[in-house]
Amino acid sequence: MAETPLYCVCRQPYDASQFMIECDICKDWFHGSCVQVEEHHALDIDVYHCPDCADHHGSSLMKKRTNWHRHDYTEPDDASRPVQAGTSAFVHQLQARSFPRAEEVVVQMQGSQVTLSYLEKQGFQLPIMVPQPAGLGLRVPPPSFSVRDVEQYVGSDKVIDVIDVARQADSKMKLGGFVKYFYEPQRPKVLNVISLEFSDTSMSELVEVPDVAQKMSWVENYWPDDSHFPKPFVQKYCLMGVKGSYTDFHIDFGGTSVWYHVLWGEKIFYLIRPTPANLALYEAWSSSPNQSEVFFGEKVDKCYKFVVPQGATFLLPTGWIHAVLTSQDSMAFGGNFLHNLNIGMQLKCFEMERRLKTPDLFKFPYFEAICWYVAKNLLKTLKESREDKCQPPEYLLEGAKTLIIALKSWLKREVTGPATEIPERIRPYRLLKELTKALRYQEEAGRNKPIRAQGGGAWPVLVQGSRVRRMAKRVARHLHEKQTPRNPSNLDILELHTREVLRMLESEPLQQELISSRKFNKVSTASAAALQRSLDYLRLVLSNGRILREEKWQVMEESVQAKDGERTAWQQEGMVKIKIESGFLGSVKSELRNRGSSGQSEASDSESEDGCESQGEVRTQKHPGGLDCQMNCQTEWGVELCQRGYPNPMTPKSPLLLHPSKRPAANLLPITNQATKGKRPRKGMATARQRLSKILKLREHSQLFV
Template sequence: MAAAPLYCVCRQPYDVSRFMIECDICKDWFHGSCVQVEEHQAVDIDVYHCPNCDDVLGPSLMKKRNNWHRHDYTEPNDGTKPVQAGTSVFVKELQNRAFASGEDILLRMRGEQVTQRYLERHGFHYPIAVTEMEGLGLKLPPTTFSVKDVEEYVGGDKVIDVIDVARQADSKMKLSEFIKYYTKPHRPKVLNLISLEFSDTKMSKLVEVPDVAQRMSWVENYWPDDSFFPKPFVQKYCLMGVKDSYTDFHIDFGGTSVWYHVLWGEKIFYLIKPTLDNLALYEAWSSSPNQSEVFFGDKVDKCYKCVVPQGTTLLIPTGWIHAVLTSQDCMAFGGNFLHNLNIGMQLRCYEMERRLKTPDLFKFPYFEAICWYVAKNLLETLKELREDGCPPPNYLVDGVKALIGALKTWLKREPSSEVPDNIRPNHLIKELTKEIPKYDLPICREHPTSPSTEEAIQGMLSMAGLLCSKTENVASSQEPWWPSPSQHLQLEKRDCEQHRLQGNKSLIDSQGNSSSKRPKKGMATAKQRLGKILKLSRQNRVFVQHS
């Protein structure tokens, strides 16, 4: 067997995982790391001279810049071609554009208010901005934490993907090289790092994600430890961008919701609602050959500008289309999570990715596998709710219906691509389908149970204040459009007022007796009796709460 050919000054065989560059003179190939040429620098070289040829012919010849508004800066600047996203001309024009105010769609909340219960009650359909962090559960390094500290905790040899903003193209480099670039007083180009996931590094201990993201996350709740598929790690990203970094309009993979926190610096988000019309426009724009020449914000009715300064956390819901400008050098932390509140929209985003032929690298890892795990768990949840006499919230019923449709489609398309070994797919779909109709229509019995039994239970529930509360219907629909942020605040005020009044009210006193008086015989034991009739919780999920 013939020996593999050797290349480069190091005389090593070809390695597909390492960037290499060909000498235009001797035609030999060289590792970029061996000849001090980074991948993002290679595109600027017109004629490359290796170290040997350099001694004879002089240094490599560089490309000549002819414009500042095209991804290919060698194109003639004759005014015939439009500005492309990410270029310096584009960024200047973006900063001078007029946008609708982000305050029109932002929910400004304190950290302690952003809870799973709040989102389950009111829905998670609008971006949330948090400046008072207490109660959010977010743990971060101090604001003195630098890019060099990131290198120390993560390791300089880690290979990362960086974006050459002016070309909107990505390339690989070592973290140490990026940090060296970041700390230079003069940077020849704008590089942006937005994909450094650090869950498997020492830096992970310095960051804890917001409680609401942790508690609602599908991966945290439903991904089994013994899964054949590797667990997705998408909850902890460190984003390091220099001034004028720009990420064009996108929807986060799999329709994941996102949390961002700006540790230092500033970012500007350009946000677009995920209405059916906007999603259709986005898909058409994403697949168009001149995508980079069209500012998507001009294609929709409204694009909202939201400035996120240092110390602010932003939570973006499922499906929101957004672009991001780094207005000054910035370090931010963020993460992605799938959840039960917007299952239909998550599936819609995933199917759009498939139609757009999005590379696997840019999709949620094992999205279909986690949907099977979720379906299995939600089947048990629906059964338990039914046994306990509590109707599931509308968002869950709608979500399960959407999930059933998706699972059926995937089985027809690719019968066993990401179906976990311990799941019988057809049986699971059948059981879920059987469970859902129970919640579609009001219960109508041909032979009603004895009033003395059924009405007694309802009466005791009412007396004990334990009737299963019906979830507000404000968040049940996936379609345009949900209550505005101002309506959310009105609902929250109303809920607080009702809670206050209920707290002041006697538990049972239907005849106006003060709470200090002894209740009538039989009333005091209503809750105790109900303990024998209703299961109040299963696996730490409380369905009925004491007032």
Template sequence: MAKGKRRPTRSSAAQASVPSPLSSRATTPEAQPTVSHAAETCPGCTTESSASFNQFEKENWIRCDVCKTWYHWRCASTEPPSFLSEDDKKDYTIEKIDKWYCKPCLEKEPSRTITLKAPARKSDRKRTYQDYASLNLGLVSDPNRWMRMLENKTFKQDNFKRMHGSDVTVEWLEEDEDAMTEPIVVEKPDGLGMKMPPSDFTVEDVAELVGQESPVEVIDVATQSASPGWTLGKWADYIELEPEAREKIWNVISLEVTGTKVGDLVLPPKLVRDLDWVENFWPSTRKGKGHAYPKVQLYCLMGVASAWTDWHVDFAGSSVYYHILRGSKVFYFIKPTPANLAAYERWSGTELQSTWLGDMVDEVIKVVLTEGNTMIIPSGWIHAVYTPVDTIVFGGNFLHSFAVPMQLKIRKIEMATQVPKKFRFPMFSKLCWYVGDKYLRDLKSPAGVSYPPRVLSSLLALADFLVSEVRTLERGSEQAKKEVKEQIPVDRVKDPAAVARELRWRVRLTAGNASDDEGSSVKANGVGVKRKRTAEDDERPRFKNFRPRQWDNMVEKSEEGEARTVKARKPSEDDGSWKERWVEWTDGVADHDGAEVQVKSRTETFVRVRRTGDGLERQRVERVVESWTWQ
């Protein structure tokens, strides 16, 4: 039985006669179809009830379980069942109905009885409710409290780069170490290589092209929580109201239009398409109809004046492109420093969320965007958004290979703050496997590859993440193993342990590690970083069919040096601190209070060569080995 559904605001006949939104601008008002409430037939309607109908209110309908006829709930609920108590009759709502019959069906068969749902079990355990869709607790029903919270706050005016679209390229990202580390603004879309609908595109156009009856998640700005029961047709009706006629302030921030006629009108900037993992690494044969894949590239955001989206970081630390088609937006940014991210983690999902996050961080940067502006927001930047006038925005999210450490850090924060999977980046782990598999194949290619230091650092973080997934498969609980296994794309990754560990080994080798010393150090941004060995480093490679790159030739030499006598204190077996002390000693350091010790040394030299895709590689390693003997 279907109940509690809102019937269409336009009849199917009326919808069929509505011209295309892109051509309707040339028609006269008289040519537009007239749609009235009378087109929606309800047997229970009276002249009085029809006159009181408000087309902008959500109208609930209920269907008879026998004759399948639909009634307005306000028409059907005038006579609660006689078996209900007086208190229950006062609280007689559509949500409580289990089985419902219309008056003619009840008269035809008096044995039929309207039944109510059993009361839900209630837990005594106290819970804090959080609506992660808008990333804020719904604590106070006052849409203006956000503006009052901004009063007397200090903001730093932004000094973010204003760039020409033609300069926003992969080459810029590879050559400028600061590229994509803070937001940039492109004031005009020229040169960005993107496509957008015409500037006179309206919300009504969105509704017509996507579908009047398409459901849309609408956020109640007052509580920052989702308001159920909306369709695009209803949303378009609401937008057409004058601001003073809107009883509440609502906001749409999550309408993804991939695969719709609106999606056909939008193309992200070329830089975004060049970097986007979903665009470049998810198999094209597994996109489109009948395939589930991350659809986060094409969002249409529709906000009204005074709308507010509270502080948040885009899921999985994804970067964002954001184009103002019509209207204006005011952004408030917090830089993702370790201290600021820690403050955000403490604030998110707790009672602190009713306070101003800006008071817990070092500074808040204010940026105003106007019609025609495009902004690219890098990974991890915390932001809140105010809408001063009715606005339409097109934008999208993308993960990329220059920011993997930050992307994984934000994912950890999401897990620590218990963000439900519904509001995380869809199929994140599966996408990481596709990316890792492709990079591994490139690293193994005979031609060889080279990557900027930032990409190598990112690939190491990606490999470590995939190895951690493999460890869960090997040592985790049954539930954890199941969750990891479900995210491994078996069409590409046949042996996840082999892929993860060989990727890590090859990235370390490419970054400058000795091929026979996987765990000694890692070069990040061109700088060697020492780290402690772990149990994982001591494990032999477990992946199957692994063949490390062999040196084509190697020459080893060993020369004995002259013995010398110095004074030094013999290490005590009771004091373990001698190890650190002796590690730090160098040639020429002696302890005049110690005993004589004879030092013999030898110099070992290794020279090895091998062919590469660009020519050859020659490596010379020299080490001095000393043996100390006390007299």
């Protein structure tokens, strides 16, 4: 096995993460940090001599600068070529340009006014300028905080990304080297630091993100602690730039929104609205080979100039195309965050980055993974809104739609392309199915009827156009049905009867005396008195599981006479019975009175002592007149009526009771519960059928009858 080649004066193997330079004499490679050569200086070296070769061949030879308006200082024919972005000539031209007033698009607000509820109601579409940080919940070091203080908290050996502004090229150097450069009286180059993320350093304790950015951030709210993906750190950046630093037009990675606070110095923003036309122009400009030679602000209809002074905070929404010029030495703190208010624009910017083949270094880390976490939480939010009967905000519904489309496209790309960042414990297809279902329900609910808006009804759902006419028709039909009397249905009769019996039960506890199992005797005096005080009651005439007639009676007490020293519950001489109303009803399924137990069926086949055949709670007795009658044999009053030969008021006028062998088979199909429309009733809400079933089980109470 071949030995690993060793390089540099430190005799270490090649490391791709470290900058190395080749000696043009010995052809050996050296780490830039070992030979004191910064990466941004390498492009200026024409011939490099390592320390050993420099003793014999002299120092390295530098390139001779021939222009100040091109990225390549020694480019031939430079006089006929246009000015490139970032050069000193470009900065002078930029400062001399005129731009529209930014007050047209920038909203001036106080810190206490910038809240989550305000942005949810008004939207986050325009930049916001806050002159003083009071009320924002922002905490930063005092203005005396210097670049050397940053070195003390972060560490001088921290490797940072540095932009060579004149070349618009990225390079790496140690923070200690940049601090040394920053304090040089004569700076040979313009260097800019815009991507020093310090969340994992001790300086993080000195900075608190604004409350509104923290409450809206996807990373802060949706990223789980047990994720197998490392958590993205994009919330806290320190920006250190010298005078003349320029960052060309761009959209922040992943379409993130940004907050900036200028600790000292000054920043100038050049702002362009993210309209579809401007975004299309931006994508074409970004992919053009002469991008650095074209000032993008001239290609759009309006490019606004806005100055952010020392102590001010600037909030930039999703997708805004912007360039930044540092007019004087400055230090600023800022951060990026994804949120729910502009999901569609964020996804559009991310897809644009993919088409432009943006390197991963300049993209939002694990953007697809956090979108899956957001989809999971959106599903939870929609389900809670459904349970609370609240209409979610429109921006949330539109964002969920766009997110579903994007997630589906990423799943399709997984088959042919690289694997997507699907987190563990997430079943993508099931999640998309449930989210689509929840979204469809909320949309249908919003179209069919006005539902109070989520958040206490601050945003009412407006009803317009044809929906107004449909609602007017429903109201008119409801008034017509209310004024027009209708015949009661079987379900209405059962409900009424249930309520009557429950009212009787609640009036006074019933007492009874049982003489044998499932056989009844006389009603006690206390229960008789309770029934006498019940002035109204409803009788249902049943035969073979069919309701033949419903009769509402009113009972008025005239006198109750004693018999053999005891009070009988119902004596014909002591009661006046007034029939209020009766009507013939349709059939009701026999299972309403079925007990569902073998013991009850056995009791229904047994005969009582007074000669009546028991059929559940209704008994049949041969009437002296020769007609089959049905009466309630649970009360002595019913027995006495039958024995004395009086016609039973509950007997049907036509002989509907046939011989058992000739009776049609009962329809045993279940009754549709119209009260709940086939749905399972909520806990604590019994249907009429369930309440009636409970009443039928109270057969030991002799006063109850059906």
